[in-house]
Amino acid sequence: MRRILIDSELEIKAENYSKNLFTGRNANFKTPLDELKKLRDSLQMKHRVQKQYVQKIIDQYQEILKASPEEMRLLITSFQTIAKSDILESKLKTKDKLKFHELIVKAMRYDELRSSEFRQFVSSSGIKTCVYCNSQLAIISEISFYDKKEKKRKPKVLAKFELDHYHSKSQYPFLCTSFYNLYPVCGNCNRAKSKLDIKFELYTYDPSKLDLFNFWIDDETVINYWLEKTPDVSKLKIHFDSIDGDYDLINEYNKIFGIQGIYDTQNDVAEELLHKAKVYTNAYNKSLLKNFHDLFPDKNILEKLIIGNYANSSETFKRPMAKYTQDLAKQLGLI
Structure with a gap:
Protein backbone atom coordinates (compact mmCIF):
# COMPACT_ATOMS: atom_id res chain seq x y z
CA MET A 1 0.00 0.00 0.00
CA ARG A 2 2.85 2.36 0.94
CA ARG A 3 6.53 1.62 0.58
CA ILE A 4 9.10 1.55 3.38
CA LEU A 5 12.31 3.56 3.07
CA ILE A 6 15.56 1.65 3.42
CA ASP A 7 17.52 4.03 5.64
CA SER A 8 20.57 3.47 7.84
CA GLU A 9 18.40 2.29 10.74
CA LEU A 10 16.72 -0.39 8.64
CA GLU A 11 20.05 -1.47 7.16
CA ILE A 12 21.37 -2.00 10.69
CA LYS A 13 18.31 -4.15 11.46
CA ALA A 14 18.95 -6.24 8.35
CA GLU A 15 22.63 -6.60 9.30
CA ASN A 16 21.77 -7.66 12.85
CA TYR A 17 19.17 -10.05 11.49
CA SER A 18 21.75 -11.79 9.30
CA LYS A 19 24.29 -12.01 12.13
CA ASN A 20 21.97 -13.12 14.90
CA LEU A 21 19.39 -15.33 13.20
CA PHE A 22 18.80 -18.41 15.40
CA THR A 23 21.71 -17.53 17.72
CA GLY A 24 19.33 -17.57 20.67
CA ARG A 25 18.42 -21.22 20.17
CA ASN A 26 19.76 -24.01 22.38
CA ALA A 27 22.91 -25.96 21.59
CA ASN A 28 20.98 -28.84 20.02
CA PHE A 29 19.32 -26.64 17.41
CA LYS A 30 20.35 -27.48 13.85
CA THR A 31 21.23 -24.25 12.07
CA PRO A 32 20.44 -23.59 8.41
CA LEU A 33 24.10 -24.04 7.49
CA ASP A 34 24.13 -27.39 9.31
CA GLU A 35 21.04 -28.54 7.44
CA LEU A 36 22.20 -27.20 4.08
CA LYS A 37 25.50 -29.05 4.40
CA LYS A 38 23.60 -32.17 5.34
CA LEU A 39 21.41 -31.79 2.26
CA ARG A 40 24.45 -31.17 0.05
CA ASP A 41 26.24 -34.26 1.34
CA SER A 42 23.16 -36.42 0.76
CA LEU A 43 23.04 -35.59 -2.95
CA GLN A 44 24.33 -38.24 -5.33
CA MET A 45 26.66 -37.77 -8.29
CA LYS A 46 23.72 -37.55 -10.69
CA HIS A 47 22.49 -34.55 -8.72
CA ARG A 48 25.54 -32.46 -9.56
CA VAL A 49 23.45 -29.38 -10.45
CA GLN A 50 21.46 -29.57 -7.22
CA LYS A 51 24.67 -29.92 -5.21
CA GLN A 52 26.15 -26.86 -6.89
CA TYR A 53 22.96 -24.91 -6.13
CA VAL A 54 23.03 -25.82 -2.43
CA GLN A 55 26.75 -25.10 -2.18
CA LYS A 56 26.16 -21.62 -3.58
CA ILE A 57 23.59 -20.96 -0.85
CA ILE A 58 26.12 -22.09 1.77
CA ASP A 59 28.87 -19.90 0.31
CA GLN A 60 26.68 -16.78 0.16
CA TYR A 61 24.41 -17.43 3.14
CA GLN A 62 25.09 -14.22 5.10
CA GLU A 63 24.90 -12.15 1.94
CA ILE A 64 21.57 -13.77 1.04
CA LEU A 65 20.01 -13.04 4.44
CA LYS A 66 20.60 -9.28 4.27
CA ALA A 67 20.40 -8.80 0.49
CA SER A 68 18.70 -5.56 -0.57
CA PRO A 69 15.97 -5.64 -3.25
CA GLU A 70 18.52 -4.93 -5.98
CA GLU A 71 20.99 -7.46 -4.57
CA MET A 72 18.22 -10.08 -4.52
CA ARG A 73 17.63 -9.50 -8.23
CA LEU A 74 21.34 -10.02 -8.91
CA LEU A 75 21.33 -13.19 -6.83
CA ILE A 76 18.33 -14.48 -8.77
CA THR A 77 20.16 -14.00 -12.05
CA SER A 78 23.20 -15.76 -10.63
CA PHE A 79 21.27 -18.74 -9.23
CA GLN A 80 19.24 -19.15 -12.42
CA THR A 81 22.45 -19.87 -14.33
CA ILE A 82 22.77 -23.02 -12.19
CA ALA A 83 19.22 -24.37 -12.03
CA LYS A 84 15.97 -23.52 -13.77
CA SER A 85 12.45 -24.10 -12.48
CA ASP A 86 12.29 -27.68 -13.78
CA ILE A 87 15.15 -28.66 -11.46
CA LEU A 88 13.57 -26.86 -8.50
CA GLU A 89 10.21 -28.52 -9.14
CA SER A 90 11.68 -32.02 -9.48
CA LYS A 91 12.07 -34.68 -6.81
CA LEU A 92 15.44 -36.27 -6.11
CA LYS A 93 13.76 -39.66 -5.90
CA THR A 94 10.41 -40.75 -7.29
CA LYS A 95 9.17 -41.77 -3.86
CA ASP A 96 10.22 -38.52 -2.17
CA LYS A 97 7.44 -36.41 -0.67
CA LEU A 98 9.27 -33.10 -1.08
CA LYS A 99 10.45 -31.38 -4.23
CA PHE A 100 13.97 -29.98 -4.42
CA HIS A 101 12.90 -26.40 -3.65
CA GLU A 102 10.95 -27.66 -0.63
CA LEU A 103 14.02 -29.46 0.67
CA ILE A 104 15.95 -26.20 0.49
CA VAL A 105 13.23 -24.24 2.30
CA LYS A 106 13.13 -26.90 5.00
CA ALA A 107 16.93 -26.91 5.35
CA MET A 108 16.99 -23.13 5.70
CA ARG A 109 14.65 -23.50 8.68
CA TYR A 110 11.96 -21.21 7.31
CA ASP A 111 9.27 -22.80 9.49
CA GLU A 112 11.34 -22.06 12.59
CA LEU A 113 11.90 -18.48 11.47
CA ARG A 114 8.19 -17.95 10.86
CA SER A 115 7.16 -19.38 14.22
CA SER A 116 9.64 -17.43 16.34
CA GLU A 117 12.42 -15.13 15.13
CA PHE A 118 10.51 -13.05 12.59
CA ARG A 119 7.79 -12.35 15.12
CA GLN A 120 10.34 -10.35 17.08
CA PHE A 121 11.16 -8.20 14.07
CA VAL A 122 7.51 -7.46 13.28
CA SER A 123 6.86 -6.65 16.92
CA SER A 124 9.73 -4.13 17.02
CA SER A 125 9.15 -2.69 13.53
CA GLY A 126 5.94 -0.81 14.31
CA ILE A 127 4.14 -2.63 11.48
CA LYS A 128 0.66 -3.54 12.71
CA THR A 129 -1.27 -3.89 9.47
CA CYS A 130 -1.09 -5.88 6.27
CA VAL A 131 1.41 -4.12 4.01
CA TYR A 132 -0.71 -4.88 0.93
CA CYS A 133 -4.25 -3.83 1.88
CA ASN A 134 -3.72 -1.78 5.07
CA SER A 135 -7.24 -2.84 6.06
CA GLN A 136 -6.40 -5.80 8.32
CA LEU A 137 -4.30 -6.10 11.44
CA ALA A 138 -0.92 -7.86 11.31
CA ILE A 139 0.06 -8.04 14.94
CA ILE A 140 1.67 -10.07 17.69
CA SER A 141 -0.76 -10.63 20.56
CA GLU A 142 0.07 -11.95 24.01
CA ILE A 143 -2.59 -13.86 25.90
CA SER A 144 -2.75 -16.10 28.93
CA PHE A 145 -4.78 -19.25 29.39
CA TYR A 146 -5.44 -21.69 32.18
CA ASP A 147 -3.62 -24.99 31.76
CA LYS A 148 -5.80 -27.65 33.39
CA LYS A 149 -2.98 -30.17 33.45
CA GLU A 150 -0.48 -27.89 35.18
CA LYS A 151 -3.23 -26.07 37.10
CA LYS A 152 -1.90 -22.59 36.41
CA ARG A 153 -2.17 -19.75 33.95
CA LYS A 154 0.37 -19.79 31.13
CA PRO A 155 1.34 -17.09 28.62
CA LYS A 156 0.96 -17.61 24.90
CA VAL A 157 2.15 -15.47 22.00
CA LEU A 158 0.05 -15.46 18.83
CA ALA A 159 1.03 -14.10 15.42
CA LYS A 160 -2.04 -12.57 13.80
CA PHE A 161 -0.37 -12.28 10.40
CA GLU A 162 1.22 -14.38 7.69
CA LEU A 163 4.50 -13.96 5.84
CA ASP A 164 4.47 -13.40 2.12
CA HIS A 165 7.56 -13.82 -0.02
CA TYR A 166 7.94 -11.10 -2.63
CA HIS A 167 10.07 -13.61 -4.55
CA SER A 168 8.25 -16.92 -4.08
CA LYS A 169 9.74 -19.85 -2.19
CA SER A 170 9.06 -22.27 -5.04
CA GLN A 171 10.94 -20.25 -7.65
CA TYR A 172 13.62 -18.72 -5.43
CA PRO A 173 13.98 -21.01 -2.39
CA PHE A 174 17.35 -19.56 -1.43
CA LEU A 175 15.55 -16.27 -0.58
CA CYS A 176 13.01 -17.91 1.74
CA THR A 177 14.52 -16.34 4.87
CA SER A 178 15.93 -13.13 3.37
CA PHE A 179 15.09 -10.06 5.43
CA TYR A 180 13.79 -7.85 2.61
CA ASN A 181 11.87 -10.71 0.99
CA LEU A 182 9.50 -11.24 3.93
CA TYR A 183 6.32 -9.13 4.06
CA PRO A 184 3.88 -9.26 7.03
CA VAL A 185 0.43 -9.58 5.48
CA CYS A 186 -3.10 -10.72 6.23
CA GLY A 187 -4.22 -14.20 5.23
CA ASN A 188 -6.53 -12.96 2.47
CA CYS A 189 -3.80 -10.98 0.70
CA ASN A 190 -1.29 -13.79 1.13
CA ARG A 191 -3.61 -16.29 -0.51
CA ALA A 192 -4.54 -13.80 -3.24
CA LYS A 193 -0.93 -13.16 -4.22
CA SER A 194 0.21 -16.78 -3.76
CA LYS A 195 3.16 -17.39 -6.13
CA LEU A 196 2.45 -14.42 -8.40
CA ASP A 197 5.15 -11.91 -9.28
CA ILE A 198 3.85 -8.37 -8.76
CA LYS A 199 5.16 -4.91 -9.59
CA PHE A 200 4.65 -3.45 -6.12
CA GLU A 201 7.79 -3.78 -4.01
CA LEU A 202 7.62 -2.85 -0.32
CA TYR A 203 11.17 -1.55 0.21
CA THR A 204 12.93 1.28 -1.62
CA TYR A 205 15.97 3.54 -1.27
CA ASP A 206 14.15 6.42 -3.00
CA PRO A 207 12.26 8.71 -0.56
CA SER A 208 10.32 10.20 -3.49
CA LYS A 209 8.85 6.78 -4.38
CA LEU A 210 7.21 5.89 -1.06
Whole structure:
Protein backbone atom coordinates (compact mmCIF):
# COMPACT_ATOMS: atom_id res chain seq x y z
CA MET A 1 0.00 0.00 0.00
CA ARG A 2 2.85 2.36 0.94
CA ARG A 3 6.53 1.62 0.58
CA ILE A 4 9.10 1.55 3.38
CA LEU A 5 12.31 3.56 3.07
CA ILE A 6 15.56 1.65 3.42
CA ASP A 7 17.52 4.03 5.64
CA SER A 8 20.57 3.47 7.84
CA GLU A 9 18.40 2.29 10.74
CA LEU A 10 16.72 -0.39 8.64
CA GLU A 11 20.05 -1.47 7.16
CA ILE A 12 21.37 -2.00 10.69
CA LYS A 13 18.31 -4.15 11.46
CA ALA A 14 18.95 -6.24 8.35
CA GLU A 15 22.63 -6.60 9.30
CA ASN A 16 21.77 -7.66 12.85
CA TYR A 17 19.17 -10.05 11.49
CA SER A 18 21.75 -11.79 9.30
CA LYS A 19 24.29 -12.01 12.13
CA ASN A 20 21.97 -13.12 14.90
CA LEU A 21 19.39 -15.33 13.20
CA PHE A 22 18.80 -18.41 15.40
CA THR A 23 21.71 -17.53 17.72
CA GLY A 24 19.33 -17.57 20.67
CA ARG A 25 18.42 -21.22 20.17
CA ASN A 26 19.76 -24.01 22.38
CA ALA A 27 22.91 -25.96 21.59
CA ASN A 28 20.98 -28.84 20.02
CA PHE A 29 19.32 -26.64 17.41
CA LYS A 30 20.35 -27.48 13.85
CA THR A 31 21.23 -24.25 12.07
CA PRO A 32 20.44 -23.59 8.41
CA LEU A 33 24.10 -24.04 7.49
CA ASP A 34 24.13 -27.39 9.31
CA GLU A 35 21.04 -28.54 7.44
CA LEU A 36 22.20 -27.20 4.08
CA LYS A 37 25.50 -29.05 4.40
CA LYS A 38 23.60 -32.17 5.34
CA LEU A 39 21.41 -31.79 2.26
CA ARG A 40 24.45 -31.17 0.05
CA ASP A 41 26.24 -34.26 1.34
CA SER A 42 23.16 -36.42 0.76
CA LEU A 43 23.04 -35.59 -2.95
CA GLN A 44 24.33 -38.24 -5.33
CA MET A 45 26.66 -37.77 -8.29
CA LYS A 46 23.72 -37.55 -10.69
CA HIS A 47 22.49 -34.55 -8.72
CA ARG A 48 25.54 -32.46 -9.56
CA VAL A 49 23.45 -29.38 -10.45
CA GLN A 50 21.46 -29.57 -7.22
CA LYS A 51 24.67 -29.92 -5.21
CA GLN A 52 26.15 -26.86 -6.89
CA TYR A 53 22.96 -24.91 -6.13
CA VAL A 54 23.03 -25.82 -2.43
CA GLN A 55 26.75 -25.10 -2.18
CA LYS A 56 26.16 -21.62 -3.58
CA ILE A 57 23.59 -20.96 -0.85
CA ILE A 58 26.12 -22.09 1.77
CA ASP A 59 28.87 -19.90 0.31
CA GLN A 60 26.68 -16.78 0.16
CA TYR A 61 24.41 -17.43 3.14
CA GLN A 62 25.09 -14.22 5.10
CA GLU A 63 24.90 -12.15 1.94
CA ILE A 64 21.57 -13.77 1.04
CA LEU A 65 20.01 -13.04 4.44
CA LYS A 66 20.60 -9.28 4.27
CA ALA A 67 20.40 -8.80 0.49
CA SER A 68 18.70 -5.56 -0.57
CA PRO A 69 15.97 -5.64 -3.25
CA GLU A 70 18.52 -4.93 -5.98
CA GLU A 71 20.99 -7.46 -4.57
CA MET A 72 18.22 -10.08 -4.52
CA ARG A 73 17.63 -9.50 -8.23
CA LEU A 74 21.34 -10.02 -8.91
CA LEU A 75 21.33 -13.19 -6.83
CA ILE A 76 18.33 -14.48 -8.77
CA THR A 77 20.16 -14.00 -12.05
CA SER A 78 23.20 -15.76 -10.63
CA PHE A 79 21.27 -18.74 -9.23
CA GLN A 80 19.24 -19.15 -12.42
CA THR A 81 22.45 -19.87 -14.33
CA ILE A 82 22.77 -23.02 -12.19
CA ALA A 83 19.22 -24.37 -12.03
CA LYS A 84 15.97 -23.52 -13.77
CA SER A 85 12.45 -24.10 -12.48
CA ASP A 86 12.29 -27.68 -13.78
CA ILE A 87 15.15 -28.66 -11.46
CA LEU A 88 13.57 -26.86 -8.50
CA GLU A 89 10.21 -28.52 -9.14
CA SER A 90 11.68 -32.02 -9.48
CA LYS A 91 12.07 -34.68 -6.81
CA LEU A 92 15.44 -36.27 -6.11
CA LYS A 93 13.76 -39.66 -5.90
CA THR A 94 10.41 -40.75 -7.29
CA LYS A 95 9.17 -41.77 -3.86
CA ASP A 96 10.22 -38.52 -2.17
CA LYS A 97 7.44 -36.41 -0.67
CA LEU A 98 9.27 -33.10 -1.08
CA LYS A 99 10.45 -31.38 -4.23
CA PHE A 100 13.97 -29.98 -4.42
CA HIS A 101 12.90 -26.40 -3.65
CA GLU A 102 10.95 -27.66 -0.63
CA LEU A 103 14.02 -29.46 0.67
CA ILE A 104 15.95 -26.20 0.49
CA VAL A 105 13.23 -24.24 2.30
CA LYS A 106 13.13 -26.90 5.00
CA ALA A 107 16.93 -26.91 5.35
CA MET A 108 16.99 -23.13 5.70
CA ARG A 109 14.65 -23.50 8.68
CA TYR A 110 11.96 -21.21 7.31
CA ASP A 111 9.27 -22.80 9.49
CA GLU A 112 11.34 -22.06 12.59
CA LEU A 113 11.90 -18.48 11.47
CA ARG A 114 8.19 -17.95 10.86
CA SER A 115 7.16 -19.38 14.22
CA SER A 116 9.64 -17.43 16.34
CA GLU A 117 12.42 -15.13 15.13
CA PHE A 118 10.51 -13.05 12.59
CA ARG A 119 7.79 -12.35 15.12
CA GLN A 120 10.34 -10.35 17.08
CA PHE A 121 11.16 -8.20 14.07
CA VAL A 122 7.51 -7.46 13.28
CA SER A 123 6.86 -6.65 16.92
CA SER A 124 9.73 -4.13 17.02
CA SER A 125 9.15 -2.69 13.53
CA GLY A 126 5.94 -0.81 14.31
CA ILE A 127 4.14 -2.63 11.48
CA LYS A 128 0.66 -3.54 12.71
CA THR A 129 -1.27 -3.89 9.47
CA CYS A 130 -1.09 -5.88 6.27
CA VAL A 131 1.41 -4.12 4.01
CA TYR A 132 -0.71 -4.88 0.93
CA CYS A 133 -4.25 -3.83 1.88
CA ASN A 134 -3.72 -1.78 5.07
CA SER A 135 -7.24 -2.84 6.06
CA GLN A 136 -6.40 -5.80 8.32
CA LEU A 137 -4.30 -6.10 11.44
CA ALA A 138 -0.92 -7.86 11.31
CA ILE A 139 0.06 -8.04 14.94
CA ILE A 140 1.67 -10.07 17.69
CA SER A 141 -0.76 -10.63 20.56
CA GLU A 142 0.07 -11.95 24.01
CA ILE A 143 -2.59 -13.86 25.90
CA SER A 144 -2.75 -16.10 28.93
CA PHE A 145 -4.78 -19.25 29.39
CA TYR A 146 -5.44 -21.69 32.18
CA ASP A 147 -3.62 -24.99 31.76
CA LYS A 148 -5.80 -27.65 33.39
CA LYS A 149 -2.98 -30.17 33.45
CA GLU A 150 -0.48 -27.89 35.18
CA LYS A 151 -3.23 -26.07 37.10
CA LYS A 152 -1.90 -22.59 36.41
CA ARG A 153 -2.17 -19.75 33.95
CA LYS A 154 0.37 -19.79 31.13
CA PRO A 155 1.34 -17.09 28.62
CA LYS A 156 0.96 -17.61 24.90
CA VAL A 157 2.15 -15.47 22.00
CA LEU A 158 0.05 -15.46 18.83
CA ALA A 159 1.03 -14.10 15.42
CA LYS A 160 -2.04 -12.57 13.80
CA PHE A 161 -0.37 -12.28 10.40
CA GLU A 162 1.22 -14.38 7.69
CA LEU A 163 4.50 -13.96 5.84
CA ASP A 164 4.47 -13.40 2.12
CA HIS A 165 7.56 -13.82 -0.02
CA TYR A 166 7.94 -11.10 -2.63
CA HIS A 167 10.07 -13.61 -4.55
CA SER A 168 8.25 -16.92 -4.08
CA LYS A 169 9.74 -19.85 -2.19
CA SER A 170 9.06 -22.27 -5.04
CA GLN A 171 10.94 -20.25 -7.65
CA TYR A 172 13.62 -18.72 -5.43
CA PRO A 173 13.98 -21.01 -2.39
CA PHE A 174 17.35 -19.56 -1.43
CA LEU A 175 15.55 -16.27 -0.58
CA CYS A 176 13.01 -17.91 1.74
CA THR A 177 14.52 -16.34 4.87
CA SER A 178 15.93 -13.13 3.37
CA PHE A 179 15.09 -10.06 5.43
CA TYR A 180 13.79 -7.85 2.61
CA ASN A 181 11.87 -10.71 0.99
CA LEU A 182 9.50 -11.24 3.93
CA TYR A 183 6.32 -9.13 4.06
CA PRO A 184 3.88 -9.26 7.03
CA VAL A 185 0.43 -9.58 5.48
CA CYS A 186 -3.10 -10.72 6.23
CA GLY A 187 -4.22 -14.20 5.23
CA ASN A 188 -6.53 -12.96 2.47
CA CYS A 189 -3.80 -10.98 0.70
CA ASN A 190 -1.29 -13.79 1.13
CA ARG A 191 -3.61 -16.29 -0.51
CA ALA A 192 -4.54 -13.80 -3.24
CA LYS A 193 -0.93 -13.16 -4.22
CA SER A 194 0.21 -16.78 -3.76
CA LYS A 195 3.16 -17.39 -6.13
CA LEU A 196 2.45 -14.42 -8.40
CA ASP A 197 5.15 -11.91 -9.28
CA ILE A 198 3.85 -8.37 -8.76
CA LYS A 199 5.16 -4.91 -9.59
CA PHE A 200 4.65 -3.45 -6.12
CA GLU A 201 7.79 -3.78 -4.01
CA LEU A 202 7.62 -2.85 -0.32
CA TYR A 203 11.17 -1.55 0.21
CA THR A 204 12.93 1.28 -1.62
CA TYR A 205 15.97 3.54 -1.27
CA ASP A 206 14.15 6.42 -3.00
CA PRO A 207 12.26 8.71 -0.56
CA SER A 208 10.32 10.20 -3.49
CA LYS A 209 8.85 6.78 -4.38
CA LEU A 210 7.21 5.89 -1.06
CA ASP A 211 3.67 6.68 -2.18
CA LEU A 212 2.55 4.90 -5.33
CA PHE A 213 -1.20 4.97 -4.70
CA ASN A 214 -3.76 7.56 -3.67
CA PHE A 215 -7.36 7.52 -2.44
CA TRP A 216 -9.49 10.49 -3.41
CA ILE A 217 -13.12 11.42 -3.09
CA ASP A 218 -15.09 12.51 -6.15
CA ASP A 219 -15.96 16.22 -5.76
CA GLU A 220 -19.22 15.91 -7.67
CA THR A 221 -20.50 13.20 -5.34
CA VAL A 222 -19.58 15.40 -2.36
CA ILE A 223 -21.59 18.31 -3.78
CA ASN A 224 -24.57 16.05 -4.41
CA TYR A 225 -24.25 14.65 -0.89
CA TRP A 226 -24.60 18.10 0.68
CA LEU A 227 -27.41 19.15 -1.67
CA GLU A 228 -29.61 16.18 -0.81
CA LYS A 229 -32.24 16.70 1.87
CA THR A 230 -31.37 13.29 3.26
CA PRO A 231 -27.72 12.66 2.29
CA ASP A 232 -27.04 9.16 1.02
CA VAL A 233 -23.56 7.98 2.06
CA SER A 234 -23.66 5.14 -0.46
CA LYS A 235 -23.53 7.67 -3.31
CA LEU A 236 -20.14 9.02 -2.25
CA LYS A 237 -17.49 7.78 -4.66
CA ILE A 238 -13.93 7.22 -3.47
CA HIS A 239 -11.34 6.30 -6.09
CA PHE A 240 -8.11 4.31 -5.72
CA ASP A 241 -5.51 5.42 -8.27
CA SER A 242 -1.85 5.27 -9.17
CA ILE A 243 -0.14 8.56 -8.33
CA ASP A 244 2.06 8.61 -11.43
CA GLY A 245 -0.56 7.17 -13.78
CA ASP A 246 0.89 3.67 -13.91
CA TYR A 247 -2.21 1.85 -15.18
CA ASP A 248 -0.54 -1.57 -15.19
CA LEU A 249 0.46 -1.18 -11.53
CA ILE A 250 -2.97 -0.08 -10.27
CA ASN A 251 -4.81 -2.61 -12.41
CA GLU A 252 -2.64 -5.48 -11.19
CA TYR A 253 -2.83 -4.36 -7.56
CA ASN A 254 -6.61 -4.01 -7.69
CA LYS A 255 -7.07 -7.28 -9.54
CA ILE A 256 -5.02 -9.29 -7.04
CA PHE A 257 -5.93 -7.63 -3.74
CA GLY A 258 -9.35 -6.14 -4.54
CA ILE A 259 -8.47 -2.82 -2.90
CA GLN A 260 -11.23 -0.76 -4.52
CA GLY A 261 -13.83 -3.30 -3.45
CA ILE A 262 -12.54 -3.41 0.12
CA TYR A 263 -12.66 0.35 0.58
CA ASP A 264 -15.98 0.78 -1.22
CA THR A 265 -17.45 -0.71 1.96
CA GLN A 266 -15.99 2.12 4.07
CA ASN A 267 -17.94 5.14 2.80
CA ASP A 268 -19.07 5.88 6.35
CA VAL A 269 -15.46 6.76 7.22
CA ALA A 270 -15.36 9.19 4.29
CA GLU A 271 -18.69 10.65 5.43
CA GLU A 272 -17.32 11.30 8.92
CA LEU A 273 -14.33 13.11 7.44
CA LEU A 274 -16.65 15.29 5.33
CA HIS A 275 -18.49 16.42 8.45
CA LYS A 276 -15.27 16.97 10.38
CA ALA A 277 -13.97 19.16 7.56
CA LYS A 278 -16.96 21.46 8.13
CA VAL A 279 -16.15 21.78 11.83
CA TYR A 280 -12.38 21.66 12.10
CA THR A 281 -11.40 24.65 10.00
CA ASN A 282 -7.86 26.03 10.03
CA ALA A 283 -8.96 28.92 12.24
CA TYR A 284 -10.66 26.61 14.72
CA ASN A 285 -7.69 24.25 14.82
CA LYS A 286 -5.32 27.14 15.52
CA SER A 287 -7.52 28.23 18.41
CA LEU A 288 -7.49 24.71 19.85
CA LEU A 289 -3.70 24.55 19.68
CA LYS A 290 -3.43 27.97 21.32
CA ASN A 291 -6.04 27.53 24.06
CA PHE A 292 -5.37 23.88 24.88
CA HIS A 293 -1.62 23.68 24.51
CA ASP A 294 -1.30 21.18 27.37
CA LEU A 295 -3.70 18.82 25.58
CA PHE A 296 -2.21 19.39 22.14
CA PRO A 297 1.51 20.16 22.57
CA ASP A 298 1.99 19.62 18.84
CA LYS A 299 -0.17 19.71 15.73
CA ASN A 300 0.19 16.00 15.02
CA ILE A 301 -1.70 15.00 18.18
CA LEU A 302 -4.63 17.24 17.24
CA GLU A 303 -4.71 15.95 13.67
CA LYS A 304 -4.67 12.36 14.91
CA LEU A 305 -7.63 13.13 17.17
CA ILE A 306 -9.56 14.84 14.38
CA ILE A 307 -9.24 12.15 11.71
CA GLY A 308 -9.38 9.21 14.13
CA ASN A 309 -6.19 7.67 12.81
CA TYR A 310 -2.48 8.36 12.42
CA ALA A 311 -1.95 11.56 10.45
CA ASN A 312 1.72 11.11 9.58
CA SER A 313 2.43 9.08 6.43
CA SER A 314 5.39 7.41 8.11
CA GLU A 315 2.93 5.81 10.55
CA THR A 316 0.67 4.30 7.91
CA PHE A 317 1.26 0.72 9.03
CA LYS A 318 0.46 1.40 12.69
CA ARG A 319 -3.32 1.19 12.26
CA PRO A 320 -5.73 -0.26 9.70
CA MET A 321 -7.08 2.16 7.08
CA ALA A 322 -4.52 4.84 7.91
CA LYS A 323 -3.60 5.34 4.24
CA TYR A 324 -7.24 5.75 3.19
CA THR A 325 -7.96 8.15 6.05
CA GLN A 326 -4.81 10.22 5.49
CA ASP A 327 -5.39 10.65 1.76
CA LEU A 328 -9.00 11.78 2.15
CA ALA A 329 -8.13 14.01 5.11
CA LYS A 330 -5.42 15.75 3.06
CA GLN A 331 -7.83 16.31 0.17
CA LEU A 332 -10.41 17.79 2.55
CA GLY A 333 -7.85 20.05 4.24
CA LEU A 334 -8.05 18.32 7.63
CA ILE A 335 -4.31 17.66 7.75
